[in-house]
Amino acid sequence: MKPTQFEYxxxxxxEAALELLEEHFDAELLAGNQSLGIIMANRFASPERLVDIxxxxxxxxxxxxxxxVEIGAMTRHRTxxxxxxxxxxxxxLPEAAEQIAGPAVRNRGTMGGSIAxxxxxxxxxxxxxxxxxxxxVVSVDGERTIPVDDYFIGYMFTDLEENELIASVSFPREPFPVERSGSAFVELKxxxxxxxxVSAAAAVTVxxxxxxxxxxxxARLAVGNAGGIPLRVDDTLEALEGEPLTDGALETVAEAVRDDADPADEMHADREYKIEMAGEYAVRSLRKSYDRACAGRN
Structure with a gap:
């Protein structure tokens, strides 16, 4: 199947990109084209105009x-x-990038495209x-900053307006001093x-x-593909503070993740399996982060 006809x-x-978005309300941005092209080829989306950035x-x-750390939206996974x-x-962050698909996708895909x-x-x-x-994010009306807690609203639904473009993403370093922090990204696929x-990202400071x-x-943690938006169990993580990261503490986190997870069934993984793996990979990411922090490196 081929996509329907569109303007390019x-x-x-x-500035020119923003003017096009303002003028053409139904235009779609084209960044790495690792998802949109496939969707259009199967006619699950038929935008009348593409704005290639x-x-x-x-x-x-x-x-x-x-x-x-600030990363521009058009930064490639390979970078x-x-x-x-x-x-x-x-x-x-590099661990998350290196586990995306294969080299061809990582050479073209972008951070901004994935987050959008x-x-x-x-x-x-x-x-x-x-x-x-x-x-x-930027538009012809100016700039604004969206905290991650306000950005993800539902399954592939965000706070980004039709005329806005993600310019960059920033990650705080202040809670994670290099000499006594560790972070990790792990996934099952x-x-x-x-x-x-499922996937899990964690960061721990000791x-x-x-x-x-x-x-x-x-301690910070988010679990991916365990619901419509990344899953967090912040209240449970707060209880870890001031204590060593024991097996019992990790099991408490796993239980909280399993209780809150609400994933969809997939062809190769039903809902129950994904819930169980969400808890398991949450534990793996936290343990790996803690071990790295204890080793005095990130």
Missing amino acids: DRPDSV NRLDELAFVDIRADE LERHDDLREVLEL EADPAGNYPTALSALGGELH RGAQTWPT DDPASDDPLVET
Whole structure:
């Protein structure tokens, strides 16, 4: 099957792209084209106009600052996967990138495209939710910042307006000092080119990596594909603070995840299996993050 006929624009600047979005309300943005093209080819979507933003090089960057990491929306998965400095400060982001599909997809796909799509199985939405990040979006009306808690609303439904474009995403560094923090992204999937059955992103800071039983100072967790939006159990994680990360504490988190998970059945994984695996991978991500924090590295 082929897509229906459409108009095509390839602007050279953010300003030109925003003008097109304002003028054509039903236009769709084309970034890495790792999802939209497939959807259009199967006629699940038939936009009348595509605005190709692949020339917007100003939106492709990784800026590591003392208080936060900001990543441009057009930054490719491959760039993040191979970014050694980023791996030093927030390792889960390169780990999330390197587990996306195969090399061809990682060479073309972008962080902004993935977050705009907001598929609950996507790696970046899960990572963004775990780290408490923010989205910086622009339109002809100006700029605004959307906290991640306000961005994801429902299954592939977000707070992004039709005339807005994601310019960048920022992740706070302040709760995660490199010398005593660890982070991790883990996932279960059938093969490289498939979506994960479940995934989990976590970050843990401990009080003193050199002690015999380091205490959890901060713990963050999000589980992907366990519901319409990334799943968090913040109240349960707060109970971990001030204590070592024991097997009993991890089981408490797993129980909370299983209680709150509401995934859809899939061909190769029914709802009950996904609920069980959501708890398991939540534990794996937290344990890996804690071990890295205790080792004095991220």
